[in-house]
Amino acid sequence: MFILHCNLKVIISGMLAVLVSGFSATLLAQDSPDFPEPALPTHICARLVPHQVYSSGDDTQRLQSAIDNCPRGEALQLLAGRFFSGPLTMKSGVTLWISHGAMLAANPDPRVYDKNGRCGTLDHKGNGCRPFILFRNTDGGGIIGEGIIDGQGGELMKGENESWWQLARRAQTEGRAQNVPRLVEIDDGSHILFHGITLRNSPGFHVTLKNVQGAIFWGVRIDTPANARNTDGIDPISSQNILIAHSFIRTGDDNVAIKAGAGGPTRHVLLVDNHFYWGHGMSIGSETVGGISDIRVRDLTLDGTTSGLRIKSDNSRGGLVSDIRYENVCLRGNRRPLDFDTRYDVHASGSNIPVYRDISLSHISGETGQLVLRGYDAVHSLHFVLDGVYFSNAARWLIESAQLRIGPGGVSPVPPGEAPLQQSVVAADCAKNWSPFPVTDMPSVK
Structure with a gap:
C-alpha cells in the first residue's frame, strides 16, 4: 500500500477540493490516496466551429476575443475541425475545451511570438519568444477535452x-x-486543471509551471518525437500542490522534471498511475537551489526512457532534495534505470552543493543498465x-x-560493500502494467 505522509495528503486533498469544486467532483475519504476524476464543465460560454477551409484564415483574434468575453467559471468549446492561431492568453476561471476531433494548431511564424527581435534565432539566452498559450496570474480554469493542441515544432x-x-539542434x-516558444506556460497561477487533452509537437517545453499553487494534470497525453530537443513534458518549477495522474508522456527530453530555482521551493507533488515512454525519465532537477521536498511517485512505468528515476544537479544550481518516495515502479529498456547524480555537469563551478536525503525506493523492478547513486563528497553524501x-x-x-539502508524486501544485485542477502528479492509482475501509447486521432483537413 502506498503511504502518504499526512501533511502531503491533507494539502493535496484540500487543493483538489478547491480546484474541482466547480466541476461537480467529490472527494474520497481523507485516508485514501486516490482522487476522483474531475467532471466536464456544465456551463459553456461559446461554441466555435473552424473555418470551412483550413488555410482560409487565422483564428487568433476570434479565439482571444472569445476567451476574454467568457465569464469566470465557464468554458469556451472548440468543435471538431482545425483551428489555426498565434499566441493566446487565458483568463482567470475560464476553461478552454477542445472537443474530440478538434485541433488547435500553432502558427509557425516566429514574428507572432517575438519578444525582443530574437524569436526564431540563436543567441546565448534563449528567452526571445512568448509561449503559445499563457496563463499569468490566473486563478482557476485550464484546458480540457479529447482534442489536440499541436505546436508544429517540426x-x-x-x-x-x-x-x-532543427533550430534547437x-x-x-x-x-x-x-x-523557441513553449506550448503552455503557467506563471503565478493557481487551481489550474488539464484533463484529457493531447499536447504534441511543441517547439520547446510542453508545459511549465512557475510559482503555481495547485494544478491537476489528469489523463493528459504528451507526444513528441524522441529527437525533438528540449521538449520536456511537464515541469513544475518553484510550485506547490501538483497532481499528475493517469497520463501518458513521450518527449525528446525529460518526461517530467520537477525543479526549484531562485523563485522558491517546490513541494507536495504527487504522481499516480502514469506511463512514460521515450524521453529522459522521471526527473528532479537540474535546478534544485530553491529546495525540493515532499514528492511522491507511485504506479509508474518507464518504457524506453534513457534514464528512469532521476535526480540531477551540480554545484552551480544545487540545493536540498529531501523526502522523496518512489513506489511500485516498472522499468525496461533504460540506459540508467536509477540515475541519482550530484555532478550532472562535470564542468560546473559554484558553491551551491546538491544534497539528497530521505529518499526511498520501494517495489522497483527493472532490467539491465547502470544504477547510479553518486553523492557530492563524504560530507554531502546521499541518504x-x-x-x-x-x-x-x-x-x-x-x-x-552514499549511505544506504536496505529494507526487508532486499536489493538485487547487491550493492558493493553491502552484506549478501539472506533471502531472495522478488521482482514485481510488470507484464500487466505495460501499456501502448494511446495515440489521438488527427482530424482530417476539410
Whole structure:
C-alpha cells in the first residue's frame, strides 16, 4: 500500500477540493490516496466551429476575443475541425475545451511570438519568444477535452528553411541557445486543471509551471518525437500542490522534471498511475537551489526512457532534495534505470552543493543498465532506503559517497560493500502494467 505522509495528503486533498469544486467532483475519504476524476464543465460560454477551409484564415483574434468575453467559471468549446492561431492568453476561471476531433494548431511564424527581435534565432539566452498559450496570474480554469493542441515544432518556420526543432539542434552543435516558444506556460497561477487533452509537437517545453499553487494534470497525453530537443513534458518549477495522474508522456527530453530555482521551493507533488515512454525519465532537477521536498511517485512505468528515476544537479544550481518516495515502479529498456547524480555537469563551478536525503525506493523492478547513486563528497553524501529493488544480474552499480539502508524486501544485485542477502528479492509482475501509447486521432483537413 502506498503511504502518504499526512501533511502531503491533507494539502493535496484540500487543493483538489478547491480546484474541482466547480466541476461537480467529490472527494474520497481523507485516508485514501486516490482522487476522483474531475467532471466536464456544465456551463459553456461559446461554441466555435473552424473555418470551412483550413488555410482560409487565422483564428487568433476570434479565439482571444472569445476567451476574454467568457465569464469566470465557464468554458469556451472548440468543435471538431482545425483551428489555426498565434499566441493566446487565458483568463482567470475560464476553461478552454477542445472537443474530440478538434485541433488547435500553432502558427509557425516566429514574428507572432517575438519578444525582443530574437524569436526564431540563436543567441546565448534563449528567452526571445512568448509561449503559445499563457496563463499569468490566473486563478482557476485550464484546458480540457479529447482534442489536440499541436505546436508544429517540426514544420518549417515561416520565412525560414528550418523548423523549430532543427533550430534547437543547430543551437546544440553551435553551443548557443534557441529562441523557441513553449506550448503552455503557467506563471503565478493557481487551481489550474488539464484533463484529457493531447499536447504534441511543441517547439520547446510542453508545459511549465512557475510559482503555481495547485494544478491537476489528469489523463493528459504528451507526444513528441524522441529527437525533438528540449521538449520536456511537464515541469513544475518553484510550485506547490501538483497532481499528475493517469497520463501518458513521450518527449525528446525529460518526461517530467520537477525543479526549484531562485523563485522558491517546490513541494507536495504527487504522481499516480502514469506511463512514460521515450524521453529522459522521471526527473528532479537540474535546478534544485530553491529546495525540493515532499514528492511522491507511485504506479509508474518507464518504457524506453534513457534514464528512469532521476535526480540531477551540480554545484552551480544545487540545493536540498529531501523526502522523496518512489513506489511500485516498472522499468525496461533504460540506459540508467536509477540515475541519482550530484555532478550532472562535470564542468560546473559554484558553491551551491546538491544534497539528497530521505529518499526511498520501494517495489522497483527493472532490467539491465547502470544504477547510479553518486553523492557530492563524504560530507554531502546521499541518504537512500532501498526496499524490494530488483534488476537483472547484468545491471551494474556506480555508487560514490552514499549511505544506504536496505529494507526487508532486499536489493538485487547487491550493492558493493553491502552484506549478501539472506533471502531472495522478488521482482514485481510488470507484464500487466505495460501499456501502448494511446495515440489521438488527427482530424482530417476539410
